[in-house]
Structures are given as C-alpha cells and as structure tokens.
Amino acid sequence: MAHEIKVPVLGESVTEGTIGEWLKQPGDRVEVDEPIASLETDKVAIEVPSPVAGVIGELKAAVGDTVEVGAVIATVEEGGAAASPAASAASTPPAPAPAASEEKAPDSAAPSDAAQTLSPAVRRAVLEHGIDPSAVKGTGKDGRLTKEDVLAAAKAKGDEPAAPAPAPSTAPAPSSSGASSGERKVERVKMTRMRQTIAKRLKSAQDTAALLTTFNDVDMTAVIEAREKYKELFAKKHDIKLGFMGFFAKAATLALKDVPSVNAQIDGEEIVYHDYVDISVAVSAPGGLVVPVVRDVDRKGFAQIEKDIADFGKRAKDGSLTMADMTGGTFTISNGGVFGSLMSTPIINPPQSAVLGLHRIEDRVVVVDGEMVIRPMMYIALSYDHRLIDGREAVTALKIIKDAIEDPTRMLIDL
Template identity: 60%
Template sequence: MTDVIIPALGESITEATVGQWLKNPGDKVAADEPIVSLETDKVAVEVPSPVAGVMGEQLFKVGDTVAVGAMIARIDGGEGGAVTAPTPAVVKEAAPAAAASAPAKTAAPAEPTSHIDDTPPTKPVPEVGNAVPAAPAPDAIAPAVRKLLGDYNLEPASITGTGLDGRLTKGDVLAAIEAGTAKVIGAPAAAAPAPAAAERREERVRMTRLRQTIARRLKEAQDTAAMLTTFNDVDMTAVMAARARYKDLFEKKHGVRLGFMSFFAKAVVLALRDVPAVNAAIEGDEIVYRDYADLGIAASSPGGLVVPVLRNADKLSFAETEKAIGDFGKRAQAGKLAIADLQGGTFTITNGGVFGSLMSTPILNTPQSGVLGMHRIEERPVVRDGQIVARPMMYLALSYDHRLVDGREAVTFLVRVKEAIEDPARLLLDM
C-alpha cells in the first residue's frame, strides 16, 4: 500500500476542502492520474496518484477539511511506504462541498460520492426519432453541477461533458445554456395549478472555499480601507477606429485578436507612472511605492470571480498583453489557473461591461489601493464643437483607498486614462 499525502498547495495555504473524489475504491489508477480535487482559498487543485495501482481506502469525505502533509488515501499495488504526491500543476473548477455537514479532519473512511465504471465503453447508438441518450448516473454528477441542472430543469444527457471520463462540469452546463443546446426536461402543463404553500422548498448548499474567500476578502476591504469611488466617461471613438483599422493585420502578424483591454492596460500603466500613490500600498505605518506594474485582470470562472496577475505589464507590448489576457480568460473558464497566477498584483482592472453593466463601484482587491471598473459601450449624445453628436461612450469608475490616495490624485489618474484612450497616440509616445 502506498500512502497519498497532501502536497504543498501554494504560499500561505495550509489546508483545503475535499471537493470531489475522482476515483473510487477498486478503480484502477495510473501514475500521476488525478484521484481527488481539493478546494483551496483561490482555486481547486487535483492531487495525482504517486504510483500506478488500485484505488484503496479514502480517509476523508467530500466537504472535509484536510491539512497540507496529511494522508488522504492509499493506493494498493504500489511500493510500500508514504509517498508525497507531486506538486499539483493542473487546476480544475471548484466543486462545492456536499450540503450535509461533516466534522472537519475526520480520519474515518467514507463511502464514495461518485462512481466510475471500469467496463469498456460501449459503442454509442445513434438516436432514432425522439430518443434521448442515456443520462449519466446521478452519483457521477458533482453536487454543484447537479444543482445547476436542477435550477434550469435540464436534461444531463443533452449536454456533452468535457471533464474526467466525460463528466459534466459547471462550464459545460453554462456553455450549453448560452448556446441554447441544453434540453429542458418535459414541458409545463398549460393549466397547471399554482403550487400549494406546502410544496415550497428550500435547499442549503455549503459555500465553496473560493466563495468563502471572496466573501471574506470583499468584507475585509470594506472594513479596512477608506474606500471611495470617482467617475469619468471616455469617448471610445478613436480606440474603436484604431482597432477596426488594424485588427486584421494585428491578428495576422501576432496570432491574437486586438481587443480593448490592452489599450486600457497600457493607459493604466501611464496613469500609474503619473500618480504613483494609486500603485502603492499601506503596510503598517509605512507606504510601499512600486516602480513596476503588476495588473490584476478580473476574469469570470465557473467557480466565481478570479483575478490573475499580468506581471510587469509596464514592459509588455500590445501583442504580449493581448496574448496573456486571452490566455487568462481561457484558463479561467477551463478552471486551469495555477495558484501562482493569482498571487500578488499592484492594481486591478475589472470589466463589468462584458455583462452589460452601465456603472458600478468596484471593491478594492486589498492590499491594493486602486481598482478601475470598465463598463459597457453605448452611443450617447455629447457636445462636440458646439454640435450634439452621438458617440460611443463608456463610464469609468476608480475605487481607491482614501487613506493613501487623495481626491485630486484619483481624479488625475482617471483623466490620464481618459486622455490616453481618447488619443491612443499617447500610448505610443509615452505621454
């Protein structure tokens, strides 16, 4: 028997929650094959098997808290002795823990929460008429995915799973909903009576570690910083014209699409140079000023909002910036961001406009002192040279820590961003 030990999960991370067992007792396991998904404060990490063999005893249940260095399972067939699993490099979406509460750090073996059939897959049978493919077994679907399917009353068999052994992930369900390919189970009766009061139900679902961390950090930001938000608007005409003119040539040369985020990242870098307080942080009774810009770019993931860090953004070209941001977005949706991708950062940019937000007051990503909120672009009447014209306008919001950043500095920062976006030549001339 070989012991599987929880490896180091990243700086300052000492424990995690068992999110999902990927192998059941008796299942064959290859060396380095993931056997369990752990939820940390930032992302979910898959722990691989250190040896090939057969999955043996599972020492923790879904929802249990496990410490780094603890033994979590045993593999039968490998060489004896305790073996620490390799440091995990693959990150999956965080699956919420089971709703039923369980004592943390218990050492009692648990019944498996999912089932993987070892029998060879049968050849798929083509659909005939209105036949629907057999749905995955209920115990093969993670609790978070099952809840999402239930919320939308969807048929699991109508959605293609991309997870381990074809399992459905939250990303698969959300993508099917957006594409309109997911099938709704049954159809409501035309004259169905209103549900009686006795039929009303509630469901309690334990928060994932990621959601708990998001909630805690956002509240800490409100409790710690003297947070204030100032607004401005920006005319997107020049940037949109530049993008339309060069996007095809840019993509042909660099292999990546030219978006708006690289313009804003460059504009923020210029503004941070002019107003260094926005790029600084308070540590105790000292102010730490930086001569570099590590930009956190907020991205949506199936498990919640994550903020991967674009390091040394002040030294990156437009193409390098676009490639890095595009890579962050893809890996965030696939649940493959590494913990190192989310650490650090001196300033954050968040774009609520992709979801249709017109205006918002973003919350600081402490200990940072500033966060820029972008919003949707819409045509609005503005006055140019004494004439009322329609222009593509965007509201910008800068939330900042008033303990460190004065109102004059905050307004100056936003004006610098506005000037650079309305006259993109400033980005090339470093003005």
Template identity: 50%
Template sequence: MTEVRVPTLGESVTEATVATWFKKPGDKVETDEMLCELETDKVTVEVPSPASGTLSEIVAQEGDTVGVDALLAQISEGASGGETAPRKAEDARAEGDGESAPEDSAGNGKTTGDSDTVAEGDTVNAGPEETKPRDPEDAPSAKKMMDEAGLSAGDVKGTGKDGRVMKGDVLKALSEGGTKQEAPKQAPRAPSRPEDADREERVKMTRLRQTIARRLKEAQNTAAMLTTYNEVDMGAIMDLRNEYKDLFQKKHGVKLGFMSFFVKACCHALKEVPDVNAEIDGTDVVYKNFVHMGVAVGTPTGLVVPVVRDADQKGFAEIEKEIGDLGVKARDGKLSMADMQGGTFTISNGGVYGSLMSSPILNPPQSGILGMHKIQERPMVVNGQIVARPMMYLALSYDHRIVDGKGAVTFLVRVKEALEDPRRLLMDL
C-alpha cells in the same frame, strides 16, 4: 503502500476542502492519473496519483477539510483490484520465517497488516527512508471554534498529541479572555413561513465564495475606500481597432480587444501617480516599481483575479495573449496560485455583463481598482454640435489613506486622455 497527501497549496493557503473523488476504493489507478479535486480559498487543485496500483483506501471524504500534507488516500502498488494491504502483509510474513520483525523506536518493521492497533500519530509503513515529522493537525471542531472566535492556533495552547489543539483547549482560552476583537456577526436569519420552508433550498457556500465574501468585507472595514468617476469617448479606440484588427490577428494570432488599451493606459497613469500602485504595510508605504495587473474574471464558481505580470513592460499582443490564456484557465478551473498572486492594481470589466455604472471594491492589499462599464451611445457636445458618441463611464475606487483625491482624479484623467487619444501611449505623454 503509497500515501496520497495534500500537495503544497500555495502562499498563505493552509487548508482545502475535498471537493470530488474521481476514483473509489478498489479502482486501479495509473501514475499521474487524477484522483481527486481540492477546493481552496482561491483555486481548485487536482491531485494526481503518485504511483500505479490500486486505490485501497480513501481517508479524507468529500466535504472534509484537510491541511497541507494531510493524508488523503492509500495506494497498493502493483496489487490487483481485490488485494488489500493486510493481505499483502500476511503474504510477506508467510514467505519469511513466520515472525514479524521487532518494532524499533521509529516503527520500522511494522506493516499496515500487523494486528496491533495503529494509534493516532504512529508512523506506519516506514522503509529504509526516514519519515519526516509532520505538524500536528488541530481537531476540526477546535479549528471551527477558533475561526468563530477570531483566534489563531498561536493563541491557544494545545494539549493533544504533539501539541494538537483540541476543543477543550479553545474553550479554556475563551474562558481566560483569549478572544480577539470579534468581528460583527451576521444577524440571525428570520424563520421562514411554514408554507415557504419546503420550497427553499440550502446550499453550503464554496470555499471560494466564502473567501470572496470575507475579503470584500475586510476591504470595506479596513480601507478608507472612496470612488471617483469620469467618462471616456471610446470612438478613437474603436476606429483604431476596426482599422487594424485583421492585420493584428494575422500577425500575432490573437484578436485585438479593448482590455489591452486599458491595461496600457493604466500602466501609463500609474507611472505618474505611483500611490495608486502602492500598498500600506503597517506604518510603511510600499511603492512598486513594476505593474502586475490583476484582471477580474467572472467564472461559474465566483470572481477570480488572475495577474498579468510586468504588464508595463509588455506590448499589446503579449497582453492580449496572456489575458486570453488566463481567461480560458479561469473558466476551466485551471488557474494556479502563481497565476493569482502579486497583483499591484486591478481592472474589473462589468461592461461585459451590461453594467452602466458601479463602484468596484478594492482587492486588498492593493490601493486602487478601475471599473470599466458598458459602451453606450449618448448625446455629447463636440465642437459646439450635439452628436452621438460611444461613451463609457469609468470608476476608480482607491484607498484614501494612501491616495489623495488629487492623485486619484489625476490618474483617472490620464487614463481618459490615453484612451481618447491612443497616440499618447506611443509618445509617453
């Protein structure tokens, strides 16, 4: 019998929700064939089969919340579709001397076919290799109550098996004043009119959407967020792009878009104003001598921010290729945790949806985010003449705790100058 367990989900991610099972008990499976899909706070994770055989049991059902290394299912290796683990165990005993091997302290000799009841926490199906101990999983009701009260597992003393936190433990901690400062709770929803109730549909938020909601609100509650605006004439970039886009695509195999210009312009400006590329850690300011550029991408399941690592060291073609690849992975739900970690600054392009002006919200713990918007022809005064120019509003939201107004304005002006005269990027001006 082979166990299917929750894989490592990535840095700071400790649990997931079972989204979809692609197989059902009794189905034959092959090694590396996808069994189920897990939804975490940030990405969707596919769980492959560790062995060939028959899916004999599904332990975690769709909608269940599971922790890292939790048991998802059992696979009977080499068994036919109707053969189960108890049947295999009986056959094994019949071929021997008819007696079960005595169970030692590690549980060796005991199979899943034994008549004894397997208690929670017992080690079963142990072979020559020693099974490593696993951290106890807290009761789901206890975890829910701790989340609502703002408690972590370290704030509650568990009295369950192996230190597992139970609902009663949380209630005891609450009665002893163990709650942290509670976040403001959402006001209760007003009841619907009777004639409207049947026309409403209630759908549970996905873990990704819950995380987006929580992080955006945390950014507003934590950072001293302020936004400064400017506008940029996109004419120079549009002319340059039209002149070289065919040659660029022929040589590099990728289209020349606007995003690479913005990434390079931001990297250029971050060198002059490093505070925008820094973050606060307690009473320290952590300056990043590199730029991992987050690029916000809208997907059917919500907003994700994959990261172009070391963007300041890459050329236009490398940036365009990487953004294109990350965009495809985001739409297909194939982003890994590594694709989304470590960003130091973010660019969000609301212009692709037609947004003319907005104030982007910070992506914690970053201290700055640039909002791009729709390109629209507007009357501008150029050399004393009113002419129509392709203009875009830019918005820089920043954490005023670390970035002063002068630094924020300087950053946005440098981005504007680099975009209106791309030659500055070549000459590092």
C-alpha cells in the same frame, strides 16, 4: 505496495483546503500524475495527482472535509488491477444523506456513472436540464464537462429545464386564501471555501480601507476605429484577437507610472511603492470571481497582454489556475461591462489600493466643439483607499486613463 496520497503544498500562507470532489473512487485505475481529487482553497481549486500508477485503495476524507497540508487523504496500490464495480461500490464511503431541502431529480434526468466525477455546479445543471452528460463533449481540462457545456447542450436541445419533484419541507405552507397554490421551495447550499474567502476579503476591505470612488466617461471612438482597422492584421500576426483590455491595461500603466501612490500599498506603518506594474484582471470562474495577475504589463506589448488575459480566462473556466497565477498584483481592472453594467463602484483587492472599473459601451449624445454628436461612450470608475491616495491623485490617474483611451497615440509615445 500501498502509497499514501497527501495534501500537497497549496501556496504561500495557505495551510489547508476542502475536499471539493473525488475524481476517482476505490477500485478505480489511476496513472502517474493523474488527478484523483479536487481541493478548494481560499483562492483556487487544485487537483491532487497520484504519485504512482495503480488502483485507488481507501479514501480517508469525504467531500466537504477540511484537510491540512501534508495530511493523508487516500491510498493507492501500485500496479494493482482495477476492482469490479461491485467491489468498488462496497469499499466506497457512504455518501452523506441529502439535506431536507435538497431537490430530487426526475428519473429521466438520472446521471450515468460518469456523472459521479462532475463538479457540484455541473451536476446541478445536468439534473436541472435533464441532460445526459455522457452525450455531451466536455471542453474543460482533460475533456471534463463545464457548466457552460451543459447549458449549451440544453439550448441546442430546445427543452425547458426538467421540473424537479417536490422536496420535503420543514415549514408548513401558508394557508391563507391569497397564498399561491403551488409549493414554494427553498434550497440550502453550503458556501464553497472560495466564496467564503471572497466574502471575508471584501468585507475586510470595507472595514479597513477608507474607500472612495471617482468617475469619468470615455469616448471610445478612437479605440473602436483602431480595432476595426487593425484587428485582422493583428490576429493574423499574433494569433489572438485585439480586445479592449489591452488598451486599458496600457493606459492604466501610464497612470500608475505618473501617479505612483495608485500603484502602491500600505504595509503596517509603511507605504510600499512598486517600480513595476502587475495588473490583476478580474475574470469569472465557476466558483466565483478570481483575479489572476498579468505581470510586467509595463514591459509587454498589446499582443502578449491579450494572450495572457485570454489564457487566464480559459483556465479560470476549466479550473486550472494555480496559486502562483493569483499571487501578487499591484492594481486591478474589473470589467463589469461584459455583463451589461452601466456604472458601479468596484471594491479594491487588498492589499492593493486601487481598482479600475470598466462598463458597457453605449451610444450617447455628447457635445463636441459646440455641436451635439452621438459617440460610443463608457463610464469608468476608480475606487481607491483614501488613507494612501488623495482625491487629486485619484482624479488625475483616471483622467490620464481617459486621455490615453481617447487618443491611443499617447500610449505609443509615453504621454
């Protein structure tokens, strides 16, 4: 008996998605709830499971197709036997022809059959570095390969990336005597739905909000000393490392409670104030930056905050974040310091009204009690919507965060 596999409900206000990857092909055996496809939505990638155990029948959509919630994208024959490779290949929809600018990989880097289930980013890394995916242990969900797995294997191998074969070019190479003798290549890659949405939201924030940024610097001495003193006991008791984000999340909570407008948002002609603190924490995912929400930060301790953030980071890496993880949030913290940023002007995450930007820690000479001393300093930035938040309120909120980090005892006694 054939069962239809339909696009599931993708989340509030999300009505469609894009086929990002087929994890199963016609003739493949599939178990109950085993993922058969990956759908890219505006916020996250969602895996579509099979409702029954059986054999994949027809695929009714190709990679890159946009499909609406409830649409039939494949069929599965319940309890059927897996088809032979030849039969499977015969029933598989033909792959689209590569673009003229797409580079061909050398024969030595040809992927095995297992590579057909790799994500586009992982597949490109496999071809670029000449790695056999079947020889690399995946750390992603269900043992799937991630881009980081491939890069680690390439580093361990110690080889330079495999040189791609020349690709056909639609434009003639410059013939001037000063031109480079090597052929210059251009690759065109369609933006993912997530990247398109990120671009639209960031541009919308600039067009709608009256954005302004205020800066300060923080002496990280007290926090660093606290971490060094208690990190082993903390890890032993809570089974999680004590990081900087827990300190900044709790410090931000003090600021948001004292300056409610920084934790509010504009809805039409109304201002919505929140008596809770849900902090969106920006983390890197293969498809771009995502901001899952740590909820009720004002009610959680350092250990639970650190566990939540670590879990989000892991699930962002293996692509298992859900729409529920991304929904809501009253304030955002973005840490560009992990990438080496000294200073930046972060952009708000609509409909939120403010975002805290963290940066790298570096030793600098500062004046303390009339003497020049070397201290580990960090620049912090608060970007805010000036339609709602006055400059005095923004500066006050950032100063509260600075004071709490420089004297962590304030977080314990609610100062």
